[in-house]
């Protein structure tokens with residue numbers, strides 16, 4: 001692979017003159033028919049299909065005059081302010097990245113048993129992206145846009161299939177350093193709704209930049225990003241969530257992009273950055289991307305159907321359909337290319353809509369399906385004949401050559417674990433304390449359940465026939481209530497944060513341990529508050545053990561039980577990695593642990609082989625603690641007050657147990673469940689599909705035979 005052989009390289013990849021075209025045709029390997037045959041079938045006179053410069057050479061380098069390099073300027077200034085610290089200067093410098101991809105083929109196995117087939121999602125796609133350019137990957141739905149961006153960013157899920165081809169960064173295969181210079185912006189915004197835009201950036205700056213970067217510099221960097229993304233007006237507004245109104249969809253999207261910019265990526269991948277936005281917001285987001293690319297970055301995004309003003313911002317366009325390239329080159333020249341191929345865009349028509357119309361399958365009737373399928377096949381063949389071979393060729397500029405080594409630096413954590421912990425604790429605390437709806441719901445349900453129970457059991461008397469059973473029942477209910485609330489709280493919290501954690505871990509923002517500890521510690525006040533509230537309402541009204549010490553032990557047990565349940569909730573959500581599966585699984589786990597909790601089946605009645613299960617049931621230890629705390633050493637139950645508390649404990653199988661065992665059991669489970677949750681979170685990183693070598697080019701003779709067979713079949 002080398003410099004393009006067709007002069008201007010800012011987009012068009014077809015040979016630059018008729019001679020080149022013929023050469024391309026001769027070498028052109030996998031096209032099933034000659035250019036003339038293809039044009040004939042498309043209904044275009046070959047003579048008319050002039051290789052005019054209009055679509056081939058693409059537009060002028062419109063950006064070069066507009067490329068302000070403002071970011072680079074301010075970055076250099078900041079580096080000076082830092083006393084020229086080389087690490088700081090390097091951290092903020094945009095590296096020039098030329099991305100090339102050649103014959104990318106991605107296939108997956110679909111179906112089961114005899115119906116198993118291999119589905120080709122990307123079929124030999126080649127292209128390139130140079131620094132300072134904005135590449136749009138367009139195509140009808142299901143054409144392979146997301147798969148291509150994921151393949152280029154190295155983000156295809158590992159179990160998904162097979163990926164063949166070459167992806168080069170400044171002429172070199174992607175190395176470990178690839179991630180340190182790239183950012184990948186997901187389609188869904190993953191942000192804390194309870195933080196403002198500025199706080200979100202400040203946190204990202206603090207956690208991603210080394211401690212050597214002063215606060216003033218970080219503030220400057222945040223201000224720069226806010227102005228670069230035109231977020232000035234929204235800077236101090238909350239991001240917002242289901243309970244709290246926040247910034248607009250476009251501002252949210254730009255904040256999402258801005259977070260990635262704080263690690264100063266040189267290569268930016270975005271999947272559908274305008275999805276779900278109205279035309280105006282979409283325009284703002286794309287303008288922000290245009291500015292970012294103008295500052296020397298290489299930006300690639302998928303986009304479904306851009307309005308015409310957005311289309312004009314694209315430097316390069318890769319148009320896909322059915323996993324094949326329909327066009328790759330200067331975006332401004334795409335319409336001319338298609339009009340030469342016989343598809344003329346009506347005047348005043350949005351080019352984006354036109355290109356999608358031309359390359360979409362029409363499934364409305366068998367005839368229209370066959371017709372559009374054939375059209376797409378011909379357009380794919382025509383493109384392959386004209387430009388596919390040279391599509392991955394790019395000029396690797398001087399800056400890119402110089403930057404090869406910088407692009408090879410592996411990503412490192414910026415701070416030590418203690419700093420990470422304090423930053424994460426600050427964020428978690430802010431998030432929890434501002435999450436009023438959660439606090440109100442937690443407090444509300446505690447008060448309602450507490451009062452309801454108190455009311456139901458207010459007439460409870462130890463000297464009735466059912467007195468003992470009533471008291472045991474209420475204690476077990478306390479166990480279940482404390483456990484369920486904490487577990488489902490943890491399930492939803494961790495599930496809602498999992499996107500954020502994944503993104504931050506992918507950019508090596510922090511270790512899992514400080515994150516986990518910060519979350520754990522941050523939840524303690526909520527659990528303590530809930531335990532005390534519940535205890536205060538219920539304990540005295542119902543008339544449990546009246547000693548003050550027993551009351552505090554009761555509250556401590558509620559707290560420990562909640563913390564153990566929280567750990568179990570985290571472990572379940574870390575193991576399942578999916579909120580819906582986690583919420584479906586949690587009740588089953590809870591029911592098993594309830595069964596072994598000592599209330600429904602006494603310990604002696606459990607088959608010996610299953611008895612060990614009670615030791616991993618926090619409900620068992622909690623229930624044991626509550627009953628010992630309430631019954632031990634007391635008397636006065638039964639109609640004549642003849643039943644002692646110790647007899648009750650004997651009946652439950654807790655006669656020989658002590659309170660300290662309950663505390664110890666719960667403490668061990670808190671450690672055990674949380675350790676399990678931590679380890680699952682730590683070691684279950686998303687795994688991505690490695691890139692295998694591209695298939696060797698087949699000898700021309702073999703290809704020609706295949707082509708004639710293919711044409712004959714059609």
Ligand SMILES: Nc1ncnc2c1ncn2[C@@H]1O[C@H](COP(=O)(O)OP(=O)(O)OP(=O)(O)O)[C@@H](O)[C@H]1O
Pocket residue numbers: 108110119121139140141142143144145146147148160302304
């Ligand atoms: N792991 C997979 N297993 C089976 N089919 C898959 C897999 N990944 C993608 N596909 C299929 O490949 C095709 C391309 O998917 P992709 O998401 O890349 O398309 P897209 O152009 O981004 O679509 P959209 O615009 O709807 O997001 C689709 O038909 C999709 O269903």
